[in-house]
Amino acid sequence: MKDRKPLQKKIVNALLGSLILLGACQSQPDSIKPVRQSITESVYASGVIVSENQYEVFATVSGIVDEVFADEGAAVDIGSPLLSIANDAQQLMADNAELSAVFNALSLNRGKLDEAKSLADLMKSQLENDSSLLERQKRLWAQNIGSKVELEQRALAFERSKNNYASAQEQRKELERQLSYLSRQARNNLLISNKNTGDYLVKSKIKGRVYQMNLTEGEMVTPQIPLGIIGDDEKYLLEMQIDEYDIVAIQLGMPVLVVLNSYRDSVFDAVVSKINPIMNIQSKTFTVEAEFVRPPSVLYPNISFEANVVISTKKDALLVPRNYVLNDSIVVNEAGERLIVKTGLKDYKMVEIRSGIDANEALILPGQ
Incomplete structure (x- = not known):
């Protein structure tokens, strides 16, 4: 029988050689080369x-929804009513404000002003008459006619008429100021009341469409509750x-x-x-x-x-995968050398290389 040990030794050596060669091949890191293609940098x-x-509709007053005028999908213009809120008490206040405005209207109180003016005119006539009598009495007294008591009485009458005329003028002016004040105050109160009454009718601020209406008749409204959503259609x-x-x-x-x-x-x-x-x-x-x-x-x-x-x-940019670039400035070539590069645009996969390497440089992943 032939000795098989030399044959077994050859087989073992061949297997070891194959394993060493395979290990050497597997130890070589994968490499890539830059490519030229377009790149777009964007933000997600x-x-x-x-x-x-588009805006949320709110009411400025609280109350109960009385009527809904616009449902979802309805087209509206500026000022179109959306819903109304019950306002019986406010309506009574508005009526009272209107009555007050009519009662205190300056045009309807012209008679009081005319009366005050007539009184002032009368006092002026009396003053002019007493002034004339005083001057006449002075001339007589200068001619030693009449008594000093008569002169003093004429002087007192003149002063009294002068005071009465000044008082009548002041009263007329005060009455005019008072009537003007009351008239303007009543008008302002009416405007405020009408404004408050208008708050109970919620209207659209834009031309568009009702996209959402949150409340129906009988539900409670407060300024904190959004009534709906309106926007341009x-x-x-x-x-x-x-x-x-x-x-x-x-x-x-x-x-x-x-x-x-x-x-x-x-x-x-x-x-x-x-x-x-x-x-x-x-x-x-x-x-x-x-x-x-x-x-x-x-x-x-x-x-x-x-x-x-x-x-x-950018078109025709020199690109490498982003994971091949360390700290946006370093790549590693096949020889394991670290090369400094200048990067440019990036997307989620690739990064542009502006300088430092060319398209022929083979690169490996940093850390391999």
């Missing part, structure tokens, strides 16, 4: 559709939330790519139209509005959407 956002000028806005880390990159006029949950298979173009300059403390986000370039044919408030605000786009 989510939000809801709102009607332009022709123009809609995209109201989205942007994270505080991304808000500094957002500018007016930037394009927005929108996917509505009601139109999952379509992408709509929009443009940033407004940036609210205060952050929501709870969510750490800013509210940004955008307008459709060409809106869908059918829209409703509160439809949710996802969007990407396009920050910048």
Whole structure:
């Protein structure tokens, strides 16, 4: 029998060699090379559709809903009544204010002013007469005619008439001021009463559509309870939330790519139209509005959407996967050397390399 030990030794050596070769191949890290293609940097956002000028309707008084004039879906104009609140007591107060305004109207109290003027005119005539008699008595006294007592009596009569005339003038002026005051006060009270009465009739502030009406007849109304929602029925806005880390990159006029949950298979173009300059403390986000370039044919408030605000786009850029770049500034080549690069645009997968390497540089993942 032949000795099998040399053959077994050869087989073992061959297997060991294969394992070493396989291990050597597996120890070589995967490498990639940069590619040239377009890249778009964008900021993710989510939000809801709102009607332009959309607002919640509130009453300024409390009471019971008397009648609802507009249901959901109703078209309204500026000043269109939405609902009325029972106001019997307020209506009585308004009637009293109107009666007071009529009673104190200056035109209806002209007779009192005329009477006061007549009295002042009478006092003026009396003053002129007493003045004439006093001057006559003085001339007689200068001619030693009459007595000093008669002169003093004429002087006293003149002073009395002068005081009476001054008093009559003052009374006339005071009566005129008082009547004017009462008239204006009554008119203002009537305006206030009418304003308060008008508060019991809730009206639309815009031309649009009633999207929601929360109360029905007989329910209680307070200024804290929203009565409904009204907005424009022709123009809609995209109201989205942007994270505080991304808000500094957002500018007016930037394009927005929108996917509505009601139109999952379509992408709509929009443009940033407004940036609210205060952050929501709870969510750490800013509210940004955008307008459709060409809106869908059918829209409703509160439809949710996802969007990407396009920050910048570049064609034929030199790109590598983002996980191949360490700290946005370092890549590692096949030889394990760390190379400093300058990065540019980024999306969620790729990053632009502006300088530091070219398209022929083979790279490995940092840490391999």
